[in-house]
Amino acid sequence: MSATNIVWHTATVQKKERQQSNQHKSCILWFTGLSGSGKSTLANEVEKKLFELGAKTYTLDGDNVRHGLNQDLGFTDEDRVENIRRIAEVSKLFVDAGVIVLTAFISPFKQDRQVARDLVESSEFIEIYVKCSLEECERRDPKGLYEKARRGEIPHFTGISSPYEEPLNPELVIENDQLSVQQAVEQIIEYLKKEQLI
Template identity: 60%
Template sequence: MNIVWHQHKVTQEMRSSQKKQKPCLLWFTGLSGSGKSTVANAVDELLFESGYHTYVLDGDNIRHRLNKDLGFSDKDRVENIRRIGEVSSLFVDAGLIVLSAFISPFSSERRMVRDMLPDGRFIEIFIDAPLDVCEQRDPKGLYEKARKGDIKHFTGIDSAYEKPEAPELVINTSELSLNECARKVVGYLGKRSVI
C-alpha cells in the first residue's frame, strides 16, 4: 500500500495551547433513554459558555450521515463505534474537547476507542440509569417497539449491554438533576486539569 502518514507542522500541543485546554474525548455510554445525549449537551453548553472549544457527536446524528450504511447487528455496531472513535480522535488531535454519546454496549469496543487515543485522553462516563427508568422515559418509543418484537437486537432487551468495569466517572441520572449531572462532569474535568 502506497500510503504514508502526513506529518503536520501544527501539532496537537500547539492547538491545545492556543485553546487553553487539554483535548480529550468524553465518552458517554449507557442504555437508550439513560440520558447520554441530554447530559452531553448540557456539559457542552456549560463548557461553551465558559469559553472552551467543544464538539458533540451523537449516535442518532452520526447514523443519519456518516454511518447510514450500517445496521444494528453486533458486527455493524462494532464498525459504528470504530468509525466514531476515528472521527473523535481526529477532533481531539484538533485540540477539541469531544463529547461522544453512544450506547456502545460492548466493553471491547469502548476499549478499542480508548486505545486509539494517547493515555489520559479518553474519559469514560457511564450514564447509569436502571432499565425500568429508561423504559419509563422511552423518549423515542423504542423500548415499546422492542418489547413487541418490532425492533430486533435492541440493547437491554434482546441484546446485551456490558456495564463499564472501571469508568472514570459514573453519573446516575435517576438520582441527580440534569444540572447536577452536568456540573459533576465539568467538576471532574477541572480536577483532571482538562479545563
C-alpha cells in the same frame, strides 16, 4: 481490505500547539449507557457549559452520526462494532485538533470502548457511564423504542434482545435516575477541572 499505498502525513501544526491556542487540553468525553438513560441530553448540557467557559467543543450524537457518516450501518453486533470504530477514529481526529469531543453512543460492548480508549493517550479518554436502570429507561422511552422492541419490531435492541456490558472502571459514573441534569453537569465539570483538562 486495507489500503497499502498510503503514508501518514505529519501536520505542521501539532496537537500541543492547538491546545495552547485553545487554552485547554483536548479529550474525548465518552458517554455510554442504555437508550433513554440521558446520554445525549447530558452531553449537550455539558458541551453548553464548556462552551460558556470558552472551550472548543463538538458533540457527536449516535442518531445524528447515523444520518450521515454511518447511514450504511444497521444494528447487528457487527454493525455496532463498526459504528463505534468509526466514531472512535473521528473522535481521535478531534482530539488531535485540540477540541473536547463529546460522544453520546450506547456503545454496548466493553471491547469497542477499549478500542476507542486505546486510540488516544490515557488522560485523553474519559468514560462516563450514564447509569440508569432498564426499568427507568423503559418508563422514559422518549422515542418509543422499548415498546417496539418488546413487541419484537426492533431486533438487536440493547437491554432487551442485545446485551449491554456495563463499564468496569469508568472515570465517572453518573447516577442519572437520581441526579438532576444540572447536578450531573457539575459533577463532570468538576472532574475536568480536577484533572486539569480545563
